[in-house]
Amino acid sequence: MCLAVPMEVIAINDKIADVEIGGVTRQVRLDLIDAAPALGDFVIVHAGFAIRRMDRDDAMETIKLFQEGLGLELI
Amino acid sequence: MNSFDAFKDPKLCRALLDRLLAEADQPLRFMEVCGTHTVSIFQSGLRSLLPATITHVTGPGCPVCVTHESEVACFLELAKRDDVIIATFGDLMRVPGPKGKSLKTAQADGARVEIVYSPIDALAVAAANPGRTVVFLGVGFETTAPAVAATIRLAREQNLKNFRVLCFHKLVPPALEALLADPETNIDAFILPGHVSAIIGAAPYAFLADRYHVPSVITGFEPLDILSALLEIVAMRKSGQPAVVNAYTRVVADSGNPVARAVMDEVFVPVDALWRGLGLLPGSGLVIREAFADFDAMRLPGVTLPDAPPLAGCRCGEVLKGKMAPNECPLFDKACTPATPVGPCMVSTEGGCAAFYKYKLDL
Numbered sequence: 065m066c067l068a069v070p071m072e073v074i075a076i077n078d079k080i081a082d083v084e085i086g087g088v089t090r091q092v093r094l095d096l097i098d099a100a101p102a103l104g105d106f107v108i109v110h111a112g113f114a115i116r117r118m119d120r121d122d123a124m125e126t127i128k129l130f131q132e133g134l135g136l137e138l139i
Numbered sequence: 140m141n142s143f144d145a146f147k148d149p150k151l152c153r154a155l156l157d158r159l160l161a162e163a164d165q166p167l168r169f170m171e172v173c174g175t176h177t178v179s180i181f182q183s184g185l186r187s188l189l190p191a192t193i194t195h196v197t198g199p200g201c202p203v204c205v206t207h208e209s210e211v212a213c214f215l216e217l218a219k220r221d222d223v224i225i226a227t228f229g230d231l232m233r234v235p236g237p238k239g240k241s242l243k244t245a246q247a248d249g250a251r252v253e254i255v256y257s258p259i260d261a262l263a264v265a266a267a268n269p270g271r272t273v274v275f276l277g278v279g280f281e282t283t284a285p286a287v288a289a290t291i292r293l294a295r296e297q298n299l300k301n302f303r304v305l306c307f308h309k310l311v312p313p314a315l316e317a318l319l320a321d322p323e324t325n326i327d328a329f330i331l332p333g334h335v336s337a338i339i340g341a342a343p344y345a346f347l348a349d350r351y352h353v354p355s356v357i358t359g360f361e362p363l364d365i366l367s368a369l370l371e372i373v374a375m376r377k378s379g380q381p382a383v384v385n386a387y388t389r390v391v392a393d394s395g396n397p398v399a400r401a402v403m404d405e406v407f408v409p410v411d412a413l414w415r416g417l418g419l420l421p422g423s424g425l426v427i428r429e430a431f432a433d434f435d436a437m438r439l440p441g442v443t444l445p446d447a448p449p450l451a452g453c454r455c456g457e458v459l460k461g462k463m464a465p466n467e468c469p470l471f472d473k474a475c476t477p478a479t480p481v482g483p484c485m486v487s488t489e490g491g492c493a494a495f496y497k498y499k500l501d502l
């Protein structure tokens with residue numbers, strides 16, 4: 065039940081967004097989110113609420129750091 | 140490659156694992172305190188690949204499992220009332236209470252129990268059943284509590300008179316403190332729950348390093364997240380400089396989510412709370428504030444927290460403290476299996492016993 069999953073925002077209507085992952089769509093509430101997501105953003109969804117926007121640039125940066133640290137070629 | 144999928148990249152994981160194998164030269168007992176971490180560590184196969192020096196211990200990270208015997212007895216009593224509909228996350232359905240009763244058996248006995256995916260769905264159940272009181276079972280940590288708080292606010296906005304929450308929410312940091320204060324737990328490091336931290340941020344964990352000198356890393360749920368957290372822990376132990384590190388910055392801000400916390404603080408207030416296995420922990424639970432008393436199921440006439448004995452033979456308490464591995468419980472895989480669960484740790488898919496059962500058997 066702690067499960068929280070990243071889903072992509074495909075529509076926003078005031079405090080409710082449609083989100084999608086792997087062909088499954090849901091409606092989630094945005095009451096709890098601290099930075100409004102834009103279309104195409106991924107948000108972490110838990111119990112019908114978006115709780116955080118995922119930072120794609122930060123994710124990219126983290127992966128780059130791993131690759132550099134481990135001497136692997138960059139993606 | 141999708142920037143998020145890269146966190147599963149086998150080549151990268153292998154390289155991190157090799158580094159961990161090379162560097163983990165002293166024994167390390169690390170605990171994770173999140174059901175999703177438990178499942179991920181087993182499911183990814185990581186548990187069997189870790190260096191022999193590293194021991195993975197699951198802690199009290201399954202909210203269904205830490206719900207106290209008295210709390211289970213309380214909601215089972217409530218379910219018996221003719222004028223009540225229980226709305227709950229599905230995980231609570233088979234949690235055993237006194238005399239082998241559960242919400243599932245209550246339902247067979249005529250109780251009305253609705254499984255919902257979100258507390259918001261319980262509002263619709265209330266609107267459709269004006270003659271009854273719909274009681275949502277508020278179970279979960281800081282990830283879930285803000286969602287339930289927001290739902291209570293919506294119930295007020297919608298002027299719903301027949302919606303209430305039985306609030307048994309619990310807070311993670313006080314449980315970690317209780318574990319470290321117990322000299323028998325022997326925890327060298329923590330992997331901290333990513334989505335609880337998305338709400339509370341890093342500051343509430345500072346005492347882990349400052350007072351107990353236990354290195355701790357907030358991390359995500361992909362194999363890469365967990366491996367890099369372990370590498371970070373190994374490095375902190377080598378340098379003798381324990382800290383609380385946020386390695387899940389793609390989701391967790393150091394300051395957490397202030398909007399979600401404000402909603403939670405508006406509706407709930409911390410109190411001492413009972414945890415299965417851990418007992419009464421100061422400031423570790425949430426109750427509904429006076430201002431929202433009309434939405435509090437605990438304030439319905441006749442509702443109490445009854446005394447309830449621990450489940451006979453079940454060692455969930457020890458499992459939740461990391462003092463006993465599930466397969467050391469005498470009932471594990473004998474009287475107790477996912478098909479015939481004796482305790483909540485075998486019921487919930489995020490429970491330590493269930494994860495052990497599911498993945499251990501085909502290692």
Ligand code: SF4
Binds near residue numbers: 456481
């Ligand atoms: S194996 Fe079953 S009886 Fe033993 S601790 Fe786990 S849930 Fe309880």
